[in-house]
Amino acid sequence: MTLFLGIDGGGTGCRAIVADATGAVLGTGSAGPSNIVSDPDGALASILAAAGAALGSHGRLDDLHAVLGLAGGNVAEAVETLVSRLPFASALVVNDGVTAVKGALGDDDGVMAAIGTGTIFAVQRAGQIREIGGWGFILGDEASGAWMGRRLLAMGLRAIDGFVPGTPFLDEIFAELGGAAQIVGAAPGMRPADFARLAPRILAAAEAGDPAARRVVDDSVAEVAAAIELLQGGETLPVVFLGGLGPLHAGRLKHRWPQQAALGGSVEGAVFMARRRHEAGLGR
Amino acid sequence: MTLFLGIDGGGTGCRAIVADATGAVLGTGSAGPSNIVSDPDGALASILAAAGAALGSHGRLDDLHAVLGLAGGNVAEAVETLVSRLPFASALVVNDGVTAVKGALGDDDGVMAAIGTGTIFAVQRAGQIREIGGWGFILGDEASGAWMGRRLLAMGLRAIDGFVPGTPFLDEIFAELGGAAQIVGAAPGMRPADFARLAPRILAAAEAGDPAARRVVDDSVAEVAAAIELLQGGETLPVVFLGGLGPLHAGRLKHRWPQQAALGGSVEGAVFMARRRHEAGLGR
Secondary structure, X not given: OOEEEEEXXXXXXXXXXXXXXXXXXXXXXXXXXXXXXXXXXXXHHHHHHHHHHHHOOOOOHHHEEEEEEEOOOOOHHHHHHHHHHOOOOEEEEEEHHHHHHHHHHOOOOEEEEEEOOOEEEEEEEOOEEEEEOOOOOOOOOOOOHHHHHHHHHHHHHHHHHOOOOOOHHHHHHHHHXXXXXXXXXXXXXXXXXXXXXXXXXXXXXXXXXXXXXHHHHHHHHHHHHHHHHHHHOOOOOOEEEEOOOHHHHHHHOOOOOOEOXXXXXXXXXXXXXXXXXXXXXXXX | OOEEEEEEEOOOOEEEEEEOOOOOEEEEEEEOOOOOOOOHHHHHHHHXXXXXXXXXXXXXXXXXXXXXXXXXXXXXXXXXXXXXXXXXXXXXXXXXHHHHHHHHHOXXXXXXEEEOOOEEEEXXXXXXXXXXXXXXXXXXXXXXXXXXXXXXXXXXXXXXXOOOOOOHHHHHHHHHOOOHHHHHHHHHHOOXXXXXXXXXXXXXXXXXXXXXXXXXXXXXXXXXXXXXXXXXXXXXXXXXXXXXXXXXXXXXXXXXXXXXXXXXXXXXXXXXXXXXXXXOOOOO
8 A cells, every 4th residue: 555645734733634646635633733943742743643643544754655754854863863763765855935835837948936934935846846035033034024024123213313204104014013112022032933923914904005114015026036037038938826815916016027826835746746756756 | 628539330340430629539439330220228338338438448338429321220119219318418310321422422412322141222402312222132132132133043043944134144153153043042041241141143144145144244333323313303413323233234234324432431421410500500
């Protein structure tokens, strides 16, 4: 019996799909967080729970040829430890960016632009994937929701100092958050998701014409365009926009490159990779 | 007996000067951290220890008319609590930026540009002080040492992605810090001082001609120039440069505005304010 397992796992949860050789889905499962760097035991337990639920009574864990797309899937030591403990027939661990690309594009050439709390940009050409961005909130993730929120608050402080003009939306947000001293005091303890929570408000304010919000949105679109441009390298590959802010950028950049919808998500990409690996004679 | 106490306190320590009505220094003292927001009891103990050491046998604590320049001196609730517990004849708490300006300029009109791990920019006109910047590492402190270090690391990641050219200095720093994945993993736990530790290296590399380092230094100088320009409002008041990066900016901006040396530090500014307050009939 040859079955295929796709896993998509990270800090918030873990999802699994089991499929047969034709790609027909036999079952799905989900479980808790699977951060293989900060909690290897918990991650293993989550992965096995999700895989077991997806497998049901279709076979045994050692029938499964698995591909796991995991946050932290590029940390070699954590990956080696995990793989040595997995009961599957074969297992390949990759960064979740890779399974996201495969889920979005399958085998097709194209660009993936995932813009949510963070960002990932990647291009696939003849099955080869190149990822850029995604370096996190402190040093990267330009254009992300977290980046937009931080930028708006920083702009509000620059307005108080007199470097840039104040706007009604900046005043509104600063009043809501208790003023500059409160915001500055809270900032070191805020997580990326806290800053990203401002993004929908910024979009709405930009839509309504607030100059500060428009500036943040325009700068975000410019960053996304620059990343896609870099990955295109002069080509006009189709672009798949993902993430909570994907629709914004898809709309703003719709005349620039052809666009297509994602075939599936990261977990679908993982099970797709598992089948392709087996067809290619790998992982037996 | 009328004596004057100046206190300069913050997260790393607390310094005190006691002077008589002529400004003659009778004694100095120092003690541990005095963060009135995060540790009010510890801050009070440090302030009293430093004040007691400075006072020696010249009088009693309730002879002292005090001005305290404290980090967090703009947090109204923490200040009220502290003042109600101080044994001095009178006490005024201000933000340490204010005592730094008074220490640097005395009564003179001028601009203070303090650029170290963080930044403070301020102008004094006819005794009135206006402060800008100093909003902290996450949302502000443009041009600071921490800002320079973070910017250099972000630039190294942009170089890896192909947005900007790599340089020998970027390669050197990334190799020393264990590579991109290591740096990105460590970044969320790094404090401003950790990023600022790169600043002297960046200055040296810029001096030696590395394009990435030059870019960071040039951008920092441009931010400092913009802040001073804003505070000058078209005037050419003398500028006092302070902090570890003060000499860099003083050198790069030497033809732009007149410069002068600081009269003293923040603790000298505090005791100066205490004497002026008393002369003006305040705090009796």
